[in-house]
Amino acid sequence: MSDDFDTAWLGGLLGFQLRRASAAMADDYAWFAGPDRLRQSQMLMLGLIADNPGAHASTIGAELRIARANMVQLVGELVDRGLVERRNSPTDRRIVELHLTDAGIEAAAAGKRFLAEHEARMLSVFGERQRQQLHSLLRRLADHDTVSDAPRGKPSKGLGPR
Amino acid sequence: MSDDFDTAWLGGLLGFQLRRASAAMADDYAWFAGPDRLRQSQMLMLGLIADNPGAHASTIGAELRIARANMVQLVGELVDRGLVERRNSPTDRRIVELHLTDAGIEAAAAGKRFLAEHEARMLSVFGERQRQQLHSLLRRLADHDTVSDAPRGKPSKGLGPR
DNA sequence: TATTGTTATACTCTATAACTATA
């Protein structure tokens, strides 16, 4: 590559490094999970349902920040694979409770093992202290809501939502 | 929110925190940039072209990890907005050199200011040392290529590319 | 043959509006 190309500004951007890190994680996931894999979101769903049997679809979606409308197909695929059952709540018939089938219990356990290996691979360059630092820093970054806080800033061009 | 919901496993995943952090960055960008905004990738392109006048489209795409095919529309929109000019290389007529117009020079400067404010907002919860740590950790995570290294691991289910 | 740009296409992810059935 021609090394007279100036990437100093680009490389100094947090957003760009975040994007690169996410891509590296996605590449590792896709490669080691193989072609007929569950999506990341679905593996997370299985794990959550395993820890919270009968969890409401709306609750799972809220935790994973997946819109209700988009939950339908994702859960539907898990049902089609025979991993998850939808059961109507006896007390509130609007609500769908999610349960794992026997195959789903196995898949959830395998998914957790896979994700643990996946993260161990990615984090193998770090020591324990650095892993904790990275986790803590990302958590604080994610929890920092600059939009709802809405300090009535003066944006460079337009302002407001959507 | 019902607090008898177990999210300990989910919250401990690096990938989930990375996803949450990326979402927080995207929300801030979208809110403060407004509706008719340039996309993040396009703002990065303007900055790169500003630092490297006449940069080849293929080089820009490689730096930002955007496929050639997808560069066409992104650059085309910048051309349509009157910010960028495509010029054929005199020495290799296959190559398109990207240049900023006068309006593009202004837009690139405004974009850099906007991104600086954007990152400053997101990073305002951190001290200088923590910002450097986060940046360094993300960079190392992104540079850790577990796929090309391909240690011939034993994936949990399938293996192979795509 | 290989590379750059281009076109066409498709798949994923995300977001919104509108509908239903329940409450």
Place this chain on the structure above:
DNA sequence: TATAGTTATAGAGTATAACAATA
């Protein structure tokens, strides 16, 4: 009226294959 789930749809982002022009 408000909520959970659903349907349909649209917009981004990303990926591949095939082609023309050029090297």
